[in-house]
Amino acid sequence: MAKRLAEILGGLASGTGETIKICGLLALWTKVVDERVSSRTEPIKIKERTLYVSTASPTWAQELTFLKKKLIGKFNQLAGEDVICDIKFKSGGYHG
Numbered sequence: 001m002a003k004r005l006a007e008i009l010g011g012l013a014s015g016t017g018e019t020i021k022i023c024g025l026l027a028l029w030t031k032v033v034d035e036r037v038s039s040r041t042e043p044i045k046i047k048e049r050t051l052y053v054s055t056a057s058p059t060w061a062q063e064l065t066f067l068k069k070k071l072i073g074k075f076n077q078l079a080g081e082d083v084i085c086d087i088k089f090k091s092g093g094y095h096g
Contacts, residue, residue, distance in 0.1 A: 033071070
C-alpha cells in the first residue's frame with residue numbers, strides 16, 4: 001500500500017511527489033555523518049543538485065567543507081543515484 005501511494009504521489013505533476021522525494025533525501029544526512037556532526041548540523045534543502053546544510057558555527061562549516069567530496073559520495077551511495085554534486089555549508093539558522 002505504501003509503495004503504491006509513493007508511486008501515485010511520485011507521478012503528480014504538482015510537485016508533491018518531488019517534495020516527498022527531497023524530504024526522504026534530506027533524512028539521509030543522519031546516515032551520511034556521525035552523531036557528533038549530525039547534532040551540530042541540519043540539512044535545509046536540495047536545489048539544482050546542491051545540498052544546503054546549516055551548521056552550528058563557522059568552524060563546523062569550514063571543517064565539513066574539507067570533507068565535502070567524501071560526503072557527496074556517501075550521500076549519493078545511500079540515495080542509490082547521483083542526486084547531489086555539491087554541498088554548501090553555512091553557519092547560522094541552525095535549529096539543533
